[in-house]
Amino acid sequence: MAAAHHPEFDVAIVGGGLVGSSLAYGLRDGAESIAVLDEGDVALRASRGNFGLVWLQSKGFGMGAYSRWTLGSTRLWPRLAARLLDETGIDVALEQKGGLTPLMGDYEIEARLAWVNKLMAQPGVEPYEWKLLDHHQAASLVPGLGPDVTGAIWTPHDGIVNPLKLLRAFHTAFERSGVRYLPHHGVTRITQAGGVFSLETPKGTIRARKIVLASGLRNGELGEQVGLHLPMAPQRGQIIVLERTRPLHATPMVTLRQNDEGSWLVGDSQEDAGYADHVTTLPVLATLADRAVRTLPALKEVRAVRAWSALRVRAQDGFPVYEQSASHPGAFIVTCHSGVTLAATHALTLAPMIAAGALAPELDTFSTRRFHVQKT
Amino acid sequence: MFRRLEAAGTGAAPGRTVRISVDGGAIECREGDSVAAALLAAGMPACRDTAVSGTPRGPFCMMGVCYDCLVGIDGRANQQACMTRVREGMAVVRQTGAREVSA
Numbered sequence: 243m244a245a246a247h248h249p250e251f252d253v254a255i256v257g258g259g260l261v262g263s264s265l266a267y268g269l270r271d272g273a274e275s276i277a278v279l280d281e282g283d284v285a286l287r288a289s290r291g292n293f294g295l296v297w298l299q300s301k302g303f304g305m306g307a308y309s310r311w312t313l314g315s316t317r318l319w320p321r322l323a324a325r326l327l328d329e330t331g332i333d334v335a336l337e338q339k340g341g342l343t344p345l346m347g348d349y350e351i352e353a354r355l356a357w358v359n360k361l362m363a364q365p366g367v368e369p370y371e372w373k374l375l376d377h378h379q380a381a382s383l384v385p386g387l388g389p390d391v392t393g394a395i396w397t398p399h400d401g402i403v404n405p406l407k408l409l410r411a412f413h414t415a416f417e418r419s420g421v422r423y424l425p426h427h428g429v430t431r432i433t434q435a436g437g438v439f440s441l442e443t444p445k446g447t448i449r450a451r452k453i454v455l456a457s458g459l460r461n462g463e464l465g466e467q468v469g470l471h472l473p474m475a476p477q478r479g480q481i482i483v484l485e486r487t488r489p490l491h492a493t494p495m496v497t498l499r500q501n502d503e504g505s506w507l508v509g510d511s512q513e514d515a516g517y518a519d520h521v522t523t524l525p526v527l528a529t530l531a532d533r534a535v536r537t538l539p540a541l542k543e544v545r546a547v548r549a550w551s552a553l554r555v556r557a558q559d560g561f562p563v564y565e566q567s568a569s570h571p572g573a574f575i576v577t578c579h580s581g582v583t584l585a586a587t588h589a590l591t592l593a594p595m596i597a598a599g600a601l602a603p604e605l606d607t608f609s610t611r612r613f614h615v616q617k618t
Numbered sequence: 619m620f621r622r623l624e625a626a627g628t629g630a631a632p633g634r635t636v637r638i639s640v641d642g643g644a645i646e647c648r649e650g651d652s653v654a655a656a657l658l659a660a661g662m663p664a665c666r667d668t669a670v671s672g673t674p675r676g677p678f679c680m681m682g683v684c685y686d687c688l689v690g691i692d693g694r695a696n697q698q699a700c701m702t703r704v705r706e707g708m709a710v711v712r713q714t715g716a717r718e719v720s721a
């Protein structure tokens with residue numbers, strides 16, 4: 243019904259999570275009209291259940307270019323946060339003062355050190371500052387650090403943001419700049435004729451000259467319809483939230499951080515659990531809690547208020563996917579495992595490429611072609 | 619705004635009196651009261667200020683889920699007043715902002 247009243251859009255983005263939203267935000271300068279099509283409240287939505295790290299140090303093992311791409315995004319983040327504040331009045335609480343991976347015992351230290359050295363030695367990695375800290379050095383960044391943490395990997399590039407405020411800031415910007423956000427418009431079928439895409443939804447057909455598939459875990463199915471074969475592999479993460487406390491001014495850690503409003507997030511497992519995001523499980527929560535208390539013993543006094551599961555959007559190999567369809571020119575696909583971290587480069591680097599109609603050659607390594615290499 | 623059942627004329631028998639202090643001042647409550655009920659009956663509906671905006675809040679759900687009733691009890695911050703029974707000599711303090719985490 244309502245769809246009949248919509249004009250033909252310049253760009254339609256399928257998916258209104260952090261990936262679709264950062265792209266729509268960045269496309270505004272290069273597109274006359276933009277629609278963001280989304281599902282309803284029951285959808286799988288990593289953007290509402292994540293840990294909110296803007297994180298470099300663990301990215302790119304097995305694909306050096308991903309490390310470089312992530313580093314670029316961490317550099318662009320201050321610009322994105324400043325723009326959002328200016329435009330929407332929403333402070334997304336970006337803090338980039340460095341981040342830590344706490345390590346417990348010699349085995350963890352040696353294994354991690356070998357891993358980081360291997361990561362940094364790969365072709366395509368742009369070298370950046372990092373250090374192995376001993377307990378004493380790490381404790382100077384995390385007041386009250388537990389004695390079990392005998393080392394930590396630190397880089398100055400890592401940080402945190404409030405991911406819910408980020409999503410709200412994007413959507414507030416849409417309201418103010420004429421981007422049409424269309425919930426309950428789950429796309430079921432995509433066709434292209436005469437250079438125009440038709441997106442069928444339960445609320446009618448939306449037409450657009452260009453489309454961007456940013457539908458999270460549904461990108462596999464939708465990609466097939468425009469000739470892109472993308473094997474998806476969801477990965478579950480469970481998170482525990484502790485009550486608000488006064489700020490401890492601790493450097494954020496990869497699985498333990500304090501939010502700008504005082505809550506603590508204890509994260510986050512990496513599980514192969516199919517699409518089961520409706521349960522939390524005691525063995526996993528117990529492990530997360532145990533490690534958090536060993537990291538910061540004072541937290542044993544702080545109350546847990548809730549826990550949840552969410553599914554990471556992940557291509558089979560865990561690396562991002564960026565490609566324009568060869569069979570359906572004008573259809574782009576964007577999938578990534580760290581949509582918070584990459585939001586800045588998605589908005590400020592990738593969106594302008596999509597607006598211009600072609601992805602830069604440096605993004606070739608991120609195409610789905612890597613999944614179709616003949617293996618003998 | 620709130621009245622005890624016996625004061626409302628329901629015929630409920632009053633329980634034994636228990637004395638607690640709230641921010642140093644003594645109040646009388648009844649055995650079996652939750653701290654939240656005792657505060658409401660004593661005419662103190664706003665037992666805390668929120669951690670983010672500093673807005674006054676008071677017990678809302680009375681069953682342990684909303685966390686709007688947080689108070690300090692006997693030196694421990696952020697206790698749920700609705701889930702804690704009054705005890706003779708208990709010291710309750712208004713919770714202002716977020717609790718400390720001792721590092």
Ligand SMILES: Cc1cc2nc3c(=O)[nH]c(=O)nc-3n(C[C@H](O)[C@H](O)[C@H](O)COP(=O)(O)OP(=O)(O)OC[C@H]3O[C@@H](n4cnc5c(N)ncnc54)[C@H](O)[C@@H]3O)c2cc1C
Pocket residue numbers: 256257258259260261262263279280281282285286287288289290291292293294295296297427428429430456457458459460464478479480481510552553554555577578579580581582583584
């Ligand atoms: C536990 C956990 C912790 C994480 N921690 C971090 C972190 O610290 N840092 C970081 O950078 N990343 C983190 N992530 C990853 C990050 O949350 C995701 O990369 C990001 O949210 C993905 O955004 P998205 O828009 O692709 O996906 P989603 O949020 O899943 O959004 C996809 C949207 O598409 C819509 N959709 C689906 N199908 C259709 C259709 N057919 N038609 C229209 N709309 C459709 C859905 O309704 C949904 O709104 C974490 C994820 C999890 C689960």
Ligand code: FES
Pocket residue numbers: 654676677678679680681682683684685686687688698699700701
């Ligand atoms: S009144 Fe809701 S938790 Fe106490």
